Amino acid sequence: MTHELLNGLSSDEAEQVLKLGTRLIVPSGAELFRLGDHADRLFLTERGRIRLTLPMQVRGREEDIFVEERSPGQTVGWSALIPPYRFTLTATAPLLEAVVIALPREALREYLAANPAAGYKIALNLAVVIGHRLQMFQTMWLREMQRTVEVRSA
Amino acid sequence: MEMLLMGMCVAVFGMGIAAVAFGAATRSETSDSAVQPALSLVKADAAAHFFSDRVAAPPTVPPAPTWAVPIEVLLLQIENHVRMEQAAAESFVAYPTHALLHSKTSSPFVN
Numbered sequence: 444m445t446h447e448l449l450n451g452l453s454s455d456e457a458e459q460v461l462k463l464g465t466r467l468i469v470p471s472g473a474e475l476f477r478l479g480d481h482a483d484r485l486f487l488t489e490r491g492r493i494r495l496t497l498p499m500q501v502r503g504r505e506e507d508i509f510v511e512e513r514s515p516g517q518t519v520g521w522s523a524l525i526p527p528y529r530f531t532l533t534a535t536a537p538l539l540e541a542v543v544i545a546l547p548r549e550a551l552r553e554y555l556a557a558n559p560a561a562g563y564k565i566a567l568n569l570a571v572v573i574g575h576r577l578q579m580f581q582t583m584w585l586r587e588m589q590r591t592v593e594v595r596s597a
Numbered sequence: 598m599e600m601l602l603m604g605m606c607v608a609v610f611g612m613g614i615a616a617v618a619f620g621a622a623t624r625s626e627t628s629d630s631a632v633q634p635a636l637s638l639v640k641a642d643a644a645a646h647f648f649s650d651r652v653a654a655p656p657t658v659p660p661a662p663t664w665a666v667p668i669e670v671l672l673l674q675i676e677n678h679v680r681m682e683q684a685a686a687e688s689f690v691a692y693p694t695h696a697l698l699h700s701k702t703s704s705p706f707v708n
Contacts, residue, residue, distance in 0.1 A: 581688060
């Protein structure tokens with residue numbers, strides 16, 4: 444299993460990072476975290492999928508609206524590394540159970556501080572993950588705005 | 598002299614009748630409002646409609662709207678729309694061009 448967060452690390456370094464974590468099984472339909480929860484762990488998806496949602500008012504009631512899905516190897520919950528350390532999405536395992544590795548923030552920080560070369564690579568990988576999310580949502584936002592402008596100009 | 602006395606008697610008698618009639622009218626109004634408190638409620642309600650004597654109909658609960666599309670179907674449409682938009686965004690991010698950014702979606706949710 445190759446994790447996007449550990450790209451470029453030696454197998455020893457990757458092994459050390461993975462040893463910091465705990466393997467968690469998320470049953471089908473169960474929540475890994477909820478929007479607003481304190482984010483003190485970062486998750487690496489091992490098996491299954493993690494569905495990320497945001498609440499939206501639909502016909503007067505709140506519904507969890509699909510935002511994106513994370514596959515094995517991908518990172519979930521990077522809010523754990525970014526102040527104010529609160530999750531901004533809700534994560535659940537959809538139809539099948541998922542397995543994730545939960546990396547505690549403090550343990551990861553200590554490792555990164557003690558191993559700056561590995562820390563640099565992980566920080567770059569994290570920037571790729573965050574940057575990709577930003578580019579995706581920037582594009583989706585603009586496309587929605589474009590449609591709104593077209594509707595209002597019609 | 599006799600005429601003057603007769604005129605005064607008629608005036609006093611007339612004032613007496615007026616006083617009795619006034620007293621009866623005032624008494625009947627107060628007793629009506631005491632017996633029928635609902636009437637004053639209607640009057641207050643009617644007063645809210647300026648220049649209108651029509652009594653407002655009691656408020657009715659609007660019927661629950663009936664939707665052509667069940668909410669489960671709507672949520673599925675939203676999810677499919679998001680997935681299609683993600684695919685479009687992925688294409689743009691991989692190879693950014695104006696054409697890809699503004700490519701039309703075939704998502705039934707917005708068409």
